Amino acid sequence: MNTSAENIHFFNTLTRKKEKFVPLEKDKVKMYTCGPTVYDYAHIGNFRAFVFEDLLRRWLEYRGFEVTQIMNITDVDDKTIKGSRKKQIPLKEYTEYYTKAFFEDIQALNIQKATLYPKATEHIPEMISLIKRLLEKGYAYKGEDGSIYYSISKFKDYGKLSKIKVEELKPGARVKVDEYEKEEARDFALWKAWDEEDGDVFWETELGKGRPGWHIECSAMSMKYLGETFDIHCGGVDNMFPHHENEIAQSEAATGKKFVNYWLHNEHLLVEGKRMAKRYGNYYTLRDLLAKGYHPAAIRYLLMSTHYRQQLNFTFEGLEAAKNAVDRLTSFMHRLQDANGKESGEKIKQLIAQVQRDFGEAMDDDLNISVALAALFDFVREVNKLMDNNLLSKEEAEEVYNLMLHFDKVLGVIGEAKKEEKLPKEAEKLIRKREEARKAKDWKTADKIREQLKAIGVIVEDTPQGVKWKIEKH
Numbered sequence: 001m002n003t004s005a006e007n008i009h010f011f012n013t014l015t016r017k018k019e020k021f022v023p024l025e026k027d028k029v030k031m032y033t034c035g036p037t038v039y040d041y042a043h044i045g046n047f048r049a050f051v052f053e054d055l056l057r058r059w060l061e062y063r064g065f066e067v068t069q070i071m072n073i074t075d076v077d078d079k080t081i082k083g084s085r086k087k088q089i090p091l092k093e094y095t096e097y098y099t100k101a102f103f104e105d106i107q108a109l110n111i112q113k114a115t116l117y118p119k120a121t122e123h124i125p126e127m128i129s130l131i132k133r134l135l136e137k138g139y140a141y142k143g144e145d146g147s148i149y150y151s152i153s154k155f156k157d158y159g160k161l162s163k164i165k166v167e168e169l170k171p172g173a174r175v176k177v178d179e180y181e182k183e184e185a186r187d188f189a190l191w192k193a194w195d196e197e198d199g200d201v202f203w204e205t206e207l208g209k210g211r212p213g214w215h216i217e218c219s220a221m222s223m224k225y226l227g228e229t230f231d232i233h234c235g236g237v238d239n240m241f242p243h244h245e246n247e248i249a250q251s252e253a254a255t256g257k258k259f260v261n262y263w264l265h266n267e268h269l270l271v272e273g274k275r276m277a278k279r280y281g282n283y284y285t286l287r288d289l290l291a292k293g294y295h296p297a298a299i300r301y302l303l304m305s306t307h308y309r310q311q312l313n314f315t316f317e318g319l320e321a322a323k324n325a326v327d328r329l330t331s332f333m334h335r336l337q338d339a340n341g342k343e344s345g346e347k348i349k350q351l352i353a354q355v356q357r358d359f360g361e362a363m364d365d366d367l368n369i370s371v372a373l374a375a376l377f378d379f380v381r382e383v384n385k386l387m388d389n390n391l392l393s394k395e396e397a398e399e400v401y402n403l404m405l406h407f408d409k410v411l412g413v414i415g416e417a418k419k420e421e422k423l424p425k426e427a428e429k430l431i432r433k434r435e436e437a438r439k440a441k442d443w444k445t446a447d448k449i450r451e452q453l454k455a456i457g458v459i460v461e462d463t464p465q466g467v468k469w470k471i472e473k474h
Contacts, residue, residue, distance in 0.1 A: 008063065008364045010232075011309060013240065013263040014161055018366055021262065023231045028066050031057065032222040032260075034235035034243070035071040035117065038098035039079040041285040042105055044303070044314060045269040045276055049236045051300060052266040052308040052367075054111040056234065058410045059363050070225045071114040073099055075121050077214045078178045081201050091201050092121070105286045108296040109303075110412040118221045120212065124203050126220040127212045130254055131190045139253040146193030146208055149174050152185070155249045161263060162241035178214035180242060188246055189213040215246035219259075223251060233260040240265055266308040272315050289319075297413045298323035304411070307370055325377075326413050327472070332380050333404060333417035334470060339397035341390035348386065348396045352403060355379035359407065376407060423469065427458045434460070435467060 008021040023029050033053040036042050042050075053071075060067050074080070075095040084094035099119075106113070131148055134140035139154050152158045158166050164185055175186040194202040194209045202209050222230065228251070235244060244263065251259040268275070271282040289299055302322035306312040358375035362368040383400055386392045392400075401417075408414040423431075430449050437445040453460055454472075461468045 030226040030230040031232040037074040038095045039083040051303040069114040120217040148191040149187040219250040228255040336401045343393040344391040
């Protein structure tokens with residue numbers, strides 16, 4: 001265990017304070033992250049949350065923790081049923097299509113797989129058992145419509161996460177839909193009695209014919225795999241109410257124990273300064289961006305590089321800047337492989353010690369990624385200067401290369417620099433022609449050929465050691 005693991009602090013939404021992170025079990029972290037509702041392709045706002053959660057997990061692992069991460073798949077709720085009925089296909093067929101798409105997307109973004117992805121439809125018995133406990137303890141009741149509701153007035157701590165004032169709510173009023181606003185807070189559905197809009201989606205149970213409410217799904221699955229109290233629960237700020245508030249109410253009423261110690265929420269994503277919505281024409285899935293030719297590493301970098309508790313304004317200009325940042329890191333890795341200068345000795349040792357300290361301190365401070373990245377790029381700049389002056393030996397370069405790979409276990413955007421890139425024949429000819437033009441001091445032709453090479457994805461660089469090339473990622 002890295003001793004620095006004792007200095008990690010997170011902003012806990014529950015207390016609205018930055019707190020020192022102390023897991024329930026030494027060296028182990030149990031973490032639940034709200035997964036996708038598989039009714040459509042996930043959009044970039046969803047991926048902002050998934051990339052933040054991936055960064056969090058990677059940082060905890062970097063600091064030596066063994067992380068158990070559970071991410072649910074919501075494959076039955078109002079939206080999935082509506083979508084499958086619209087397409088006139090069975091719910092399972094409909095949700096399996098989008099579940100497969102989700103896994104393809106997270107692979108493209110280099111998001112590490114969670115320990116387990118439980119599906120709501122495969123955990124109905126656990127949900128029934130939890131609802132029965134709430135009925136027995138007097139926190140739940142059956143409505144005239146046959147559905148079972150949670151009585152929020154019975155749970156004295158209701159509102160402690162979202163800071164909603166229960167006394168201002170209308171007593172006894174009920175809400176059956178899964179998603180609603182704070183001002184519509186009511187007794188919410190734990191089990192929804194079947195109606196015609198559900199079609200063939202129902203379970204015959206001792207609670208009657210119906211299906212679970214959205215909120216009970218996460219309480220049942222998180223406690224099954226992580227225990228009645230666990231370390232971290234994450235999600236977007238939009239999940240804070242009603243979803244996470246209701247999870248706390250259900251779980252703590254059933255067990256009499258604290259549900260989660262640290263709640264971490266990421267802020268919204270805006271697109272070009274506006275809320276993302278289909279009606280504004282600024283709604284993008286990951287697939288939309290990939291179809292426009294953007295590289296997944298650039299998209300990941302952009303989603304990751306703003307602190308998770310700040311709103312992220314997604315712009316195409318920002319995406320270009322992210323691409324350039326990733327290119328700088330990969331070019332640096334390539335350059336390190338060619339370094340073979342004199343030893344810089346003490347200088348490189350100081351730079352390595354400083355970047356490890358600055359990067360680590362920033363990330364320990366509630367995942368302060370922008371400060372961590374600034375420290376990394378300062379390091380890259382200083383090492384590049386050493387290489388410019390031929391002051392980095394092969395052994396020192398190898399040490400820096402391995403350090404960068406170590407940082408990339410957290411960032412997930414660099415990867416191994418591949419030496420075996422092959423130059424297309426057409427590019428080889430153009431590079432030879434350009435060299436001839438340069439020797440003849442025909443700079444105009446040399447520049448024109450550089451542009452031709454760029455158009456086919458080959459970047460050339462004139463260095464004191466001769467011409468270098470690399471194949472540009474799109």
